[in-house]
Amino acid sequence: MNIELRVNEQDFRLVVEPDERLLDVLRNRLGLIGTKEGCGEGECGACTILMDGKAVNSCLVLAAQAVGHELMTIEGVGDRLHPHPLQKSFVELGAVQCGFCTPGMILSAKALLDRNSQPSEEEIKEAMSGNLCRCTGYDKIVKAVQRAAEEVAR
Amino acid sequence: MKKRGIGLGCGWYGTGYGNGFPDVSSAFVEIHDDGSATVSTGAVDVGQGSSTVFAQIAAEELGLEPQDITVITGDTDTTPDSGTSAATRHTYNTGNAVLKAVREAKERLLDHAAHEFSCTSAQGIELKEGWIGVIGDPSRRQPLADMVFQARLHGERFISAESSTARTTPVDRENGQGAPYWPYAFGAQVAEVEVDTETGLVQVLRIIAAHDVGRAINPTQVEGQIAGAVAQGVGYALMEEVELHEGVIKNPAFSSYLIPTALDVPNIQTIIVEEEEITGPYGAKGLGEPAMVPTLAAVVNAIYDAVGVRITSLPATPEKILAALVEKERTFGEGGMRQNIDS
Known part of the structure; x- marks a missing residue:
């Protein structure tokens, strides 16, 4: 089927299968491989992207369901030269170890900060609790989100 | 009722392949x-x-x-x-x-x-x-x-x-003698937990983790390794269990094999102990695995301190804790003396 997707403020015309997952379209058809597939069943959050500013598991969304929505992947958050405050604080505080959960973590954190720029520690943990991490113990991830919130507030 | 307790766990760990394996x-x-x-x-x-x-x-x-x-x-x-x-x-x-x-x-x-x-x-x-x-x-x-x-x-x-x-010799199978590992890593952790006596649910509130790393070449990474190990230790102590049935894993999914989320991991305070290991680079030695060892004992000891039941098989699930609490009450009456009860 023919669809149009808006990803990272760019429009794409695509031919996709009706049952094709948004995750696969992003990675395989658009080459946006920053979005990772972990469990493929909506439990780990590695494939988190933003859909109209809300964090969603892109493995649980069909590409066709994303038509008409504003999508953002990690590639749209920032880059090496212009990192988002979250990306900066994750690197600076050592919140990245193997890195596989990181894109999803950043997007869940961004969704939180976009609606609540001064979250408490509990609110951060709550917002990140759908993103599993096996390396960091979340300790530095939570601190990185706090640091980014301070920077966004300034 | 929610009851709090603290527990101590200590661990030592031989690093490297060990037992004479070429490393x-x-x-x-x-x-x-x-x-x-x-x-x-x-x-x-x-x-x-x-x-x-x-x-x-x-x-x-x-x-x-x-x-x-x-x-x-x-x-x-x-x-x-x-x-x-x-x-x-x-x-x-x-x-x-x-x-x-x-x-x-x-x-x-x-x-x-x-x-x-x-x-x-x-x-x-x-x-x-x-x-x-x-x-x-x-x-x-x-x-x-x-x-x-x-x-x-x-x-x-x-x-x-x-x-x-690495220096390693096989252990003598007859007498257990030998020098299988070098160097050894040491650590001690204190856990504070809250046990809900109605549900058996344990929340780990705080872990203080002190680890001898010889020399912290990168202190941020040392903290990261300790926090990661503590999180895995909390999962190991309270929730993670591979359920096997006739050789088939019954829970091969994150929905049925639970690992800690950000909400399950306690506040972690790390104490880096630098006791130079003279054979290591700038006195450094490894930390990765040993940092998980004391967490289990600290958490299980803290549960005992909180509610007086001794859990002897992992993970310490709410079911096991409730069963142990019932057993304790049956044996000693409500609020009875604290005793070791094997789950």
Whole structure:
């Protein structure tokens, strides 16, 4: 089927299968491989992207369901030269170890900060609790989100 | 009712493959004519930060910044084998190989520089902040890049290959004697937990983790390794269980095999103990696995402190805790004396 997707403020015309997952379209058809597939069943959050500013598991969304929505992947958050405050604080505080959960973590954190720029520690943990991490113990991830919130507030 | 308790766990851990298994790491080093250096080693950084540690070691020896060091890893076409990223061994064992290789390349560079500066011995030469020169004589120094570039024109290269083998002997099967591991890592942790006596649910509130790392080459990474290990330890203690039925895993999904989320992990306070390990690079030794060992005991001991039941099989699930509480009440009556009850 023919669809149009808006990803990272760019429009794409695509031919996709009706049952094709948004995750696969992003990675395989658009080459946006920053979005990772972990469990493929909506439990780990590695494939988190933003859909109209809300964090969603892109493995649980069909590409066709994303038509008409504003999508953002990690590639749209920032880059090496212009990192988002979250990306900066994750690197600076050592919140990245193997890195596989990181894109999803950043997007869940961004969704939180976009609606609540001064979250408490509990609110951060709550917002990140759908993103599993096996390396960091979340300790530095939570601190990185706090640091980014301070920077966004300034 | 929610009851709180604290518990202590201590652990020691032999690092490296151990028991006489050949435990060898290797590294190639080249100092380049742009004042940078390359370290090649088979050791793969899987997120724990070994490549950063190798860059720090090379930079420290050569008077450079870590960003001046290119670390090439895990390429069977080009890098020398350094074994697996396992057994808490890369900072120590591969770190030693990198240090030996860097020192070898550096020794040749210093010999060359001594000749260039008309010094009788390389001992009078230092590498500092990207410069190479005579110690105590600021007028006789030049950028490292210039020295290596000129040397190159004269056919000199500063390249080295080294390896490091961990000390290990097999344990005698008859009497258990031997020296299977070196070095050993030590740690102690205190857990504070809250146990809900209605549901049996345990929330770990706080872990204080003290670990002897010999020398923290990268303290941020040490904290990260400890926090990661504590989180895995909390999962191991309270929720993680592979359920097998006739050889088939019944819970091969994150919905049925639970691991800690951000909400399950306690506040973690790390205490880095630096008791120099003289055989390690700059006194460092490994931390990866040992940091998880004390967590289990600390959590289970804290549960005992909170509600007086002794859980002896992991994970300490709400079901086991409730069953133990019922058993305790049946034996000793409500609020009865605290006793060990095996679950």
